[in-house]
Amino acid sequence: MEIDYALVDWSRLQFAVTAMFHWIFVPLTLGLTFIIAIMESIYVRTGNPEWKRITKFWMTIFGINFAIGVATGIILEFEFGTNWSNYSWFVGDIFGAPLAVEGIMAFFMESTFIAVMFFGWNKVGKKFHLVSTWLVAIGASLSALWILVANAWMQHPVGMRFNPDTARNEMINFWDVLFSPVAVNKFLHTISSGYVLAAIFVIGVSAWYLLKKRHILFAKRSMVVASVFGLVMALLNVVSGDESARQIADKQPMKFAAMEGMYEGQTNAPLVAIGFMQKVDPDRLNINEREFAFSIEIPDLLSYMAFLEAGAYVPGIKDLLYGYTDRDGNEILSYTERMQRGRIAIQALHDYKKAKTQARSTETPEVEKISHMARADSLGALFYDPVWLDNYFAYFGYGYYDDPARLIPSVPVAFYSFHIMVILAGLFLLVFILTLINVLRDKIEKRKWLLWLSIFAIPMAYLAGQLGWLLAEMGRQPWVIQDLMPTVSAVTKISKGNVQITLWLFLATFTILLIAELKIMLSQIKKGPKEEGGQ
Amino acid sequence: MFENLSHLALQQYWWIIISVLAALLVFLMFVQGGQTLIYKLGKTGLERTILINTLGRKWEFTFTTLVTFGGAFFASFPLFYATSFGGAYWVWMLILFAFVIQAVSFEFRSKAGNFLGQKTYEGFLFVNGLLGTILIGTAVATFFTGSPFILSQNISTSGEILMINQVEWQTPFRGLELAFNFGRYFTFVNLSLGFAVFFLARVLAILYFMNAVDEENINQRAKTQLLRNALPFLAFFLFFLANLLLMDGYAVNPETKEIYAEANKYLHNLLEMPAVLVIFLLGVAAVLLGIIRPLVAYEQCHNKGIWLGGIGTILTVFALFLVAGFNNTAFYPSYIDPQSSLTIENASSSKYTLTAMSYVSLMIPFVLAYIWYAWRAISNKKITAGEMEEDTHIY
Numbered sequence A: 001m002e003i004d005y006a007l008v009d010w011s012r013l014q015f016a017v018t019a020m021f022h023w024i025f026v027p028l029t030l031g032l033t034f035i036i037a038i039m040e041s042i043y044v045r046t047g048n049p050e051w052k053r054i055t056k057f058w059m060t061i062f063g064i065n066f067a068i069g070v071a072t073g074i075i076l077e078f079e080f081g082t083n084w085s086n087y088s089w090f091v092g093d094i095f096g097a098p099l100a101v102e103g104i105m106a107f108f109m110e111s112t113f114i115a116v117m118f119f120g121w122n123k124v125g126k127k128f129h130l131v132s133t134w135l136v137a138i139g140a141s142l143s144a145l146w147i148l149v150a151n152a153w154m155q156h157p158v159g160m161r162f163n164p165d166t167a168r169n170e171m172i173n174f175w176d177v178l179f180s181p182v183a184v185n186k187f188l189h190t191i192s193s194g195y196v197l198a199a200i201f202v203i204g205v206s207a208w209y210l211l212k213k214r215h216i217l218f219a220k221r222s223m224v225v226a227s228v229f230g231l232v233m234a235l236l237n238v239v240s241g242d243e244s245a246r247q248i249a250d251k252q253p254m255k256f257a258a259m260e261g262m263y264e265g266q267t268n269a270p271l272v273a274i275g276f277m278q279k280v281d282p283d284r285l286n287i288n289e290r291e292f293a294f295s296i297e298i299p300d301l302l303s304y305m306a307f308l309e310a311g312a313y314v315p316g317i318k319d320l321l322y323g324y325t326d327r328d329g330n331e332i333l334s335y336t337e338r339m340q341r342g343r344i345a346i347q348a349l350h351d352y353k354k355a356k357t358q359a360r361s362t363e364t365p366e367v368e369k370i371s372h373m374a375r376a377d378s379l380g381a382l383f384y385d386p387v388w389l390d391n392y393f394a395y396f397g398y399g400y401y402d403d404p405a406r407l408i409p410s411v412p413v414a415f416y417s418f419h420i421m422v423i424l425a426g427l428f429l430l431v432f433i434l435t436l437i438n439v440l441r442d443k444i445e446k447r448k449w450l451l452w453l454s455i456f457a458i459p460m461a462y463l464a465g466q467l468g469w470l471l472a473e474m475g476r477q478p479w480v481i482q483d484l485m486p487t488v489s490a491v492t493k494i495s496k497g498n499v500q501i502t503l504w505l506f507l508a509t510f511t512i513l514l515i516a517e518l519k520i521m522l523s524q525i526k527k528g529p530k531e532e533g534g535q
Numbered sequence B: 001m002f003e004n005l006s007h008l009a010l011q012q013y014w015w016i017i018i019s020v021l022a023a024l025l026v027f028l029m030f031v032q033g034g035q036t037l038i039y040k041l042g043k044t045g046l047e048r049t050i051l052i053n054t055l056g057r058k059w060e061f062t063f064t065t066l067v068t069f070g071g072a073f074f075a076s077f078p079l080f081y082a083t084s085f086g087g088a089y090w091v092w093m094l095i096l097f098a099f100v101i102q103a104v105s106f107e108f109r110s111k112a113g114n115f116l117g118q119k120t121y122e123g124f125l126f127v128n129g130l131l132g133t134i135l136i137g138t139a140v141a142t143f144f145t146g147s148p149f150i151l152s153q154n155i156s157t158s159g160e161i162l163m164i165n166q167v168e169w170q171t172p173f174r175g176l177e178l179a180f181n182f183g184r185y186f187t188f189v190n191l192s193l194g195f196a197v198f199f200l201a202r203v204l205a206i207l208y209f210m211n212a213v214d215e216e217n218i219n220q221r222a223k224t225q226l227l228r229n230a231l232p233f234l235a236f237f238l239f240f241l242a243n244l245l246l247m248d249g250y251a252v253n254p255e256t257k258e259i260y261a262e263a264n265k266y267l268h269n270l271l272e273m274p275a276v277l278v279i280f281l282l283g284v285a286a287v288l289l290g291i292i293r294p295l296v297a298y299e300q301c302h303n304k305g306i307w308l309g310g311i312g313t314i315l316t317v318f319a320l321f322l323v324a325g326f327n328n329t330a331f332y333p334s335y336i337d338p339q340s341s342l343t344i345e346n347a348s349s350s351k352y353t354l355t356a357m358s359y360v361s362l363m364i365p366f367v368l369a370y371i372w373y374a375w376r377a378i379s380n381k382k383i384t385a386g387e388m389e390e391d392t393h394i395y
Helices: A005-046 A049-082 A085-119 A126-155 A174-178 A181-211 A216-251 A253-259 A301-307 A317-322 A335-360 A366-382 A386-391 A393-400 A411-440 A448-474 A496-527 B007-028 B030-035 B045-056 B059-076 B078-087 B089-109 B118-145 B185-212 B216-246 B265-272 B274-296 B305-325 B351-361 B363-378 B385-389
Strands: A160-163 A168-171 A271-279 A290-298 A479-481 B149-153 B165-169 B249-252 B259-262
Touching: A005 A049, A005 A126, A005 A181, A005 A216, A005 A448, A005 A496, A049 A085, A049 A216, A049 A496, A049 B059, A049 B078, A049 B089, A085 A126, A085 A160, A085 A168, A085 A174, A085 A479, A085 B059, A085 B078, A085 B165, A085 B351, A085 B363, A126 A174, A126 A181, A126 A479, A168 B351, A181 A216, A181 A411, A181 A448, A216 A253, A216 A301, A216 A411, A253 A317, A253 A411, A271 A301, A271 A411, A317 A335, A335 A366, A335 A393, A386 A393, A411 A448, A496 B089, B007 B030, B007 B059, B007 B118, B007 B185, B007 B305, B007 B351, B030 B045, B030 B059, B030 B118, B030 B185, B045 B089, B045 B118, B045 B185, B045 B216, B045 B385, B059 B078, B059 B089, B059 B351, B078 B089, B078 B149, B078 B165, B089 B118, B118 B185, B118 B305, B185 B216, B185 B274, B185 B305, B216 B265, B216 B274, B249 B265, B259 B265, B265 B274, B265 B305, B274 B305, B351 B363
Parallel strands: none
Antiparallel strands: A160 A168, A271 A290, B149 B165, B249 B259
């Protein structure tokens, strides 16, 4: 059938808008709950009501943020059905499971104990309340776990098999899906980024109080908790980010090449620390080729980052397009070859279905039924033959394409989002270390530049998280599931006007709600915690 | 233990879970019903604040149940997810929209600097209560009356792209026709369930307020409103029920899996599954008792109405879902192409997935237990005006 690229783009835009709005609120929820739980623990240990005051202030901020996170989240879950119904059909057998577990295991835990956290201060004991606060924190991160498992599966599908009879992928190992190294690492990297954001948020808001010379003790205490928590989580974030790069180099080499803007592969590949790209003129291959107008490179580092070996060969975009021999001596197929093999796999599925229909049809003469049946059997057997699966079915998704150029993601998006994200991670580490040192030496109030830097870091933390998702999702294009399902075939067939209306509706609503959220939050921050002595 | 069950047994087990979640969801929509009654029951700012806070301690459970219902349906019957959500696009999008604006409204309503003003958030709550209940009820009715879709598997290698599985919705209105195509009789049946759910949610909310709030004026108005909402509920529900029992249903031939029209199919389902009939009758009786007792003997019974009404609602909806999916019935029929109809057998996940998810489902009783425990811990006394002035989390 004719593919409506405009429909695909509008559907993608709608998903991107809802996901990115959702991710404005989620990271703060993830991290702030833990920071609050630590603060409340100190309160319960010391019995000092000042810590209760601190806890309650950040809890108010959390509540405002949480509500809108919930509002933006519900859309995402249902969009897999409303706008990506072919996706839901093709892989719902695997993908639905984590979403259901998320609801049963995590969302109820969150919502039940949030009620205790907000309304239980004067109704339940201190210990029960504290346990509830911790359960909210754990519940929030558990919900992140399941949705990130689902996303990791889209980056690196495992634990399933294609069933030619249903033409769907079916799960064969739940644990492979849950404990896929990509899933574990994605979880660690993503939640730690949320924890870092929340820590930066707490430090930045506290810095503002210090600049205003208000709530000095409150601010310093908040800073101690947040900078220790933030430092630990920033280190985890860096380590998991490094592991993530290696996984991408291994499982998604095209995304890796795009991240580095590398068209030609090389041994001893350098890492571009800072670079600006421009279009190559003329673009003879018609692949939107770009080159660096300016760059600062660190020798060998990219090879080391990808394969832990300074001399390792890192394939570039053109190597992947035209095929190459990898560092273990394996022939890696060109995209043209992959497309051909993918079409053979699709044809086999088509013929299998046809033979089966004919064998069953009442219009087929009895004598022919047997031969159709035999043909169906032999074709069907292919889908259980490991050699054929490796050589042909592995490229099933490529069979959808005619033009290899369509298989290259946007290089500038991948390159810039990756590099800015990494630079910002360095900034956050710096903020945590300097804040911790200065607050412990009781010099933080004098370091005006550091206080301003901390405030500046708040929007940067939000930016870094958004860039991370841009890289993860746009770097994977044109796949919705790496190598298995192209985004264009995942979409719901609907006239694009419908999608446009819902997109604008949600965009307008979310924007208005975001403004409301920011105004409420700023007014709560301005108001500040209750004065000393109050509760 | 679940490994030993047949695929069909697992499909039935999961249809039961879906039915339980649906039943809980309809009961919990008393929150939505209550949101439409704030101005009817509360005549002063303080009274409205009391009502909103009473609901505000429960809204997340309704919301979470809806999300979990979606997730569980996705995991167990992904073809329904693909067919209905992608097909009846507008119905689901409007439901979602109604829940998006709800989620912020409690928290933002009374906060300083809330940009849109208190009235707007109260308006959002009203819209959620109105659209959420009517549309969900209408959508559930299509489990019996059918939708206009065709499922196809087109595996062609011609052209640049292929679609393996395809849901073709046969109208450009994408689900809106199920509520607005007045040329089709079943539209009225669909809407009657929608309005029945709406008024039921209001009835349950009134019963809940009677139980949870201790304010003379509110309780007085609640008494008046109970009858005013119970009557339209009964009218719409009986209209739906009569049609359900009399209409042709979508039956499945267990041998050939062919779908065919069977006269009075849903009546037959009730008669052929006596346990379901008993659950259904008990449920309806409990709802009626829950309404009547506070009307005739308010002092003795106003605390218990929500329990009877709630349990009755859960039993009734549970039975209706079993009627929709069990006894060789297509639970999501297509009236355009009956052979495309979804049954619990052809729409389900693989045996492996259902088995794995069945283990996950063992957590549900545990979840219900801690919800119960936490609720008891924080709502052991009635909500009064005094509490609104205490320094806790107030919406």
